[in-house]
Amino acid sequence: MSAPVRQGGAEAKPRTASAPDNARPRHILLIEDTPSLQMVYRSVLASAGHRVAVAGTAAEGLARFHEVTPSVVLLDLMLPDRDGLDLMQDMLRLRPETNVIVITANGSINKAVEAMRAGAHEFLVKPFDEQRFLGAVENASQARTPRQPRRAVPEPEAPVVLSGSFLGSSDAMERIQSKIRSAARSMATVFITGESGTGKELCALAVHANSPRASGPFIALNCGAIPQDLLESEVFGHVKGSFTGAIADKPGAAAAADGGTLFLDEICEMAPALQTKLLRFLQTSTVQPVGATRPRKVNVRIVCATNRDPLDAVRRGHFREDLYYRLYVVPVHMPPLRERGDDVIEIAEAALSRFAAEEGREFTGLDPEVAALFRRHPWPGNVRQVLNVIRNVVVLNDGGLVTPRMLPDDFSDQDLPVDVALPGALPTSSEPILNGLIGRTLAEIEQIVIEATIARHGGSVPKAARVLDVSPSTLYRKRESWKG
Known part of the structure; x- marks a missing residue:
């Protein structure tokens, strides 16, 4: 097993501080087979005002689950007598309103992601610090029942609350609405992919509108449309005087979304340095504005989107692998029209x-x-x-x-023209465009299309960016990388 909860690099000790005035003792069930970790986790929870029941095996854990009716279960996925994921599913079948926090080691993150898709409220990867541990428990304790108990006689499923142009009766859209209906009730991060214009933000709005957070704020932030040097301030805020132009305190999108949903569009365009801070935010549920000396705790549900292949971005080193696994819990792919x-x-x-x-x-x-x-x-x-x-x-x-x-003059029922000459394409202008792309990598095709679009608009990157539905900064970064 991995090391226990850590606080400042040392093993956590019981705290003497009393629980907040508004915090009532809650029943927590801890299922962990290592005695030393049982002792540490229980001590930390008890000092925060929680009532803790402990079990060392799956069988004992299920028995205690029946006895104490916990609001939150802390479940190690690696148990000696049974797979923790199977145990979690049994508990959720018995009491779907229970919030389960799964605990796993670094080498089993995929297992934790699988658990989130199966209904877990949150997951913790060992070793984790005391603040992260208590923050996860507090969020789970305060969460309103994310799942409704199953009934003996099935009732018609409630329709997904739709907004704007998020419409459609096709099989593909029915599957998406079913997934939204299930995912919305949990705290699991939803990762939306799809081509530009397919309705990714409307999908995010539907997730928010069908969640227990529907009455809270929905804050959308386009990570590709904001200059990188201002993105940290936009996400986490800043204090007056922290940099040139900071003439007043600004809370930032994460704090503005407290109690609701933060939608991060074009997440794969986020700078690596900010990806690190976003991962820290996801782990601790705290934000620290630029120039601030103390962090602030927030309760935010994350939904993100990209028109790129996020796993390909990971392979290319453009997107952190650990952040990918933290965010890519419930994937939703918006099909092209x-x-x-x-x-x-x-x-x-x-x-x-x-x-x-x-x-x-x-x-x-x-x-x-x-x-x-x-x-x-x-x-x-x-x-x-x-x-x-x-x-x-x-x-x-x-x-x-x-x-x-x-219909508009430039509208036609024909596909893209076949005689467009692209830079670097092999055939002559009279041959179909696809003949010049077959056999090339996606990266090469992307470069060809971007450069052709820029050339068609007289070398104007901003105009090309509008046509391609990306931010100009995205095109500038790509062209700079191609020079290297």
């Missing part, structure tokens, strides 16, 4: 109704020819492109049935 069947019609009709009301116009729907055209179109810009097309129609036309002639 071209794979969602008739969802495009549902989205277009909803957008038509909304935009017409905003502009004071009266539209009656989509012409069958337009609907067929929409179904055939590849929609490289995904949902965002649909909204732009419908907005254009509503603004430039008086109303009635949407016909093909109302």
Whole structure:
């Protein structure tokens, strides 16, 4: 087994400080097979005002679970008589409202992630310090029941609360809504992937709206749209005078999201130095603004997103592996619109109704020819492109049935042009574009497309960034890396 809880590099000793006035003793069940760790964990918990029951095996733990009805279970996944994950699932079947914190060693992080997906509230990786330990227990103790008990007669599942254009009845979207329904009730981090324009932020909003934190704030931060030298201040805040331009205290996104959800978009664009601080924040649930001398504890649920392959970013050294495992607990992949069947019609009709009301116009729907055209179109810009097309129609036309002639001049049911000459592509301009990309790595294809887009816009990186739906700083960093 790994080393026990540590405090300042030494084995933790019982604290004499009393529990906060508003903290009531809570039943905690500790299931740990190492006597020395049992003693340390129990001492730390007792000194914080918790009532602790201890078990050394899975069988004993299940018996104590029935006896004490704990609100929180601390469960070591490596038990001598049974797999800890199986034990956790049995306990959650008996009392789904129980919050389980799993404890594991460094070499078993994948097991901890599996436990989070199976319903664990949080996980701790040994060795951990006392502050992290008590913080996890306190968050679990204060969490409202994240899961509803199962009933003998199944009831219809509550519909997912949707917002904006997060619509669709396709099988793919039904699977996503089912996953959101399950994940929203827990504290597990949700990691959303998908192409630009597929609705990743709307997915994050749906997770928040269907969670016990729905009444709390939803704070969104685009990690790729903020200059790296200001990103730490945006996330963690700063105090007045901490740097040039800091004319007043600023709480930061993490503190602003206290009691709610913090959505970190384009997470893979975060600078390595800030990734380290984000990992520390996830481990301790505390933020320390730039220039501040003391950290502040917050209670925040993290949802993040990227249009890149996060595991590929880890392999390339652009994203910390330990941060990846901490965040990549409940993955949700938003499919491109071209794979969602008739969802495009549902989205277009909803957008038509909304935009017409905003502009004071009266539209009656989509012409069958337009609907067929929409179904055939590849929609490289995904949902965002649909909204732009419908907005254009509503603004430039008086109303009635949407016909093909109302569509924007640059809209076509054809795929991307086949005669685009890309820098570095092998074929001549008369050959299909894909022939010049087959056999190349994704990194090479990315460079070709980025450079071609910049060239098409007269060398303007900001204009190219708008077309590619990324921040200019992302393109500047990529081009700098290619020079090296």
